Amino acid sequence: MQYDVIVIGSGPGGYVAAIRCAQLGLKTACIEKYSTFGGTCLNVGCIPSKALLDSSEHYYNAAHTFKTHGINLENLQVDFAQMVNRKNEVVAQTTGGITFLFKKNKIDSYQGVGSFKNKNTVVVKKTDGSEETLTTKNVIIATGSKPSSLPFIKIDKQRIITSTEALNLPELPKHLVIIGGGVIGLELGSVYARLGVKVSVVEFMDAIIPTMDRSLSKELQKILQKLGVEFYLGHKVTGATSDGNEVTVTFDSPKGEKMELKGDYCMVGVGRVAYTDGLGLENIGITVEERGKKITVDEHLETTVKGVYAIGDVIRGAMLAHKAEDEGTFVAEIIAGQKPHINYNLIPGVVYTWPEVASVGYTEEQLKEKGVKYKSGSFPFKASGRARASMDTDGFVKVLADAATDEILGMHMIGPRAADMIAEGVVAMEYRASAEDVSRMSHAHPTYTEAIREACLAATENRAIHI
Structure with a gap:
């Protein structure tokens, strides 16, 4: 043919x-x-x-x-x-x-x-x-x-698993140990934590979701800790073994101390x-x-x-x-x-925990590294009437704009429906809108997207109305 x-x-x-x-x-x-x-x-x-x-x-x-x-x-x-x-x-x-x-x-x-x-x-x-x-x-x-793995860990698909097997477990784990604090590990970890499972995350870097704006990482960690998720950041995994019923994960602390966690399942979430x-x-x-x-x-x-x-x-x-x-x-x-x-640069990234995390454009760390002069404005969801009504007050929206031109360079948010709201940032940045452009657009009230407008107002001569 x-x-x-x-x-x-x-x-x-x-x-x-x-x-x-x-x-x-x-x-x-x-x-x-x-x-x-x-x-x-x-x-x-x-x-x-x-x-x-x-x-x-x-x-x-x-x-x-x-x-x-x-x-x-x-x-x-x-x-x-x-x-x-x-x-x-x-x-x-x-x-x-x-x-x-x-x-x-x-x-x-x-x-x-x-x-x-x-x-x-x-x-x-x-x-x-x-x-x-x-x-x-x-x-x-x-x-x-x-799914990727670590060369010294054997995935048996029974107790030492990848994200694929984590979607079809025959039972709710008692203790799920996750290797990797990236998007995949945190999303599935949050599923099980919300169902009452003890979840432990071991991450080599000193922050979760390390490729996103650091302010999002810090906020998400605090929120997940309230769910009961425990984090071991800056820890290097050295092994994971199973006896058929229990998994032992060994790792080194930042100070070189030998540590271990025992659970009934270990999910390796170190990327793809x-x-x-x-x-x-x-x-x-x-x-x-x-x-x-x-x-x-x-x-x-x-x-x-x-x-x-x-x-x-x-x-x-x-x-x-x-x-x-x-x-x-x-x-x-x-x-x-x-x-x-x-x-x-305008392909958004999303983490589907709750609250959701979404980001597009440059992070603060990237702008500092490039030497770009910028201004920042943020707005917390605890000041949003819509978020209070739905009891979704964790998180914030942060807008980064060029210090001279006011063009939006990055938009970062953690909060309710952030995965959907980030599209407003993508559209604005595709058309090279300024923070003031977005702040002058009418946003329906009460909505979560008002937080975007308020963050843009905050970036424009600190003009936010509701904080």
Whole structure:
């Protein structure tokens, strides 16, 4: 079969690339090794984790805030099996939606492992051992990533697990030890902490979510500690072993003291690594970077082989589903002869704890490092009428603006619905708005987004109204 474009991988980058190619009139195929579309995000990442996050938040509120709202409950219990079942139903509905979209856009799909015979020929090896050969003018590699580990820790998927297994535990743990204080570890850690599980986080760096603005890190740590999560920051893990029922995690303190934690499960959440195994890249002369197995691409996301592109987690940059989506659209339009653009500085980052954490643009630490003169304005949610009404008063919005021009350089927030609210910052920064521009826009009252306006007022000659 001859195609204009073959996409290898059906995660957020791959399926979006395939759909956009089809919209642009290109004959398109997508190859997926698993039985369902959607990649990590839809199957064992973004979507299932958010389903559990929402379920655990409902339970936590029922147990801790409903009485204040005037709602009295008796014999409140967690049906963890049903919680997991609901999560699985959400996943099935979402992945099934991709099947529908492929049919709607007349995209041919193949189940199996796709590999290069040459740059215009892709062989699909199916689960039954048979092979099918496809020819194409262009290929988009969108094979994503897999959970990373530490070389001295063996993942047994029973007691020493990754985020994938943490989404399908057969029981609620008594004590969950998490190695890594990044987004993945904190999101799943917060799920279990809200359900009454003891959660301990061991992190090598001296702060959680270390790539985000440090003020967000400090605030999130305080909030999670109120949930009962304990942190060991600046500690170096040296091992994790299991006897079948109990896990022992050993680590060194910043002073070199030998320490250990015992729990019934240990989740290794030290990030993800690009997945390029089995692609046959060597057959077309593509070499991956030694560290991280990432594929080198140019400004058009084209590899060193003409007509072969790569997007998402297999290339440079943050491993985010929405980054992959943007790149999928970008490459499809490049192939079609258009001239799209992506501003990587304006791709937001989000942590889906509760309250949520969201960030776009430069952090204060980055601006200081660059020597950029800036001003800062912030507004706490405890001063927000909407937040008081919903009992979501933790957190704040912080806006960083150029000291001379007032252009917004960064927006950072931790609070209710921050994942949705950050879009206002993205729009403002895409159009190079000043803090005063946003402060003069009407914001409905009472809403959480009023905090953004107030933070912009605070950055503009300290003019915040409600603090």
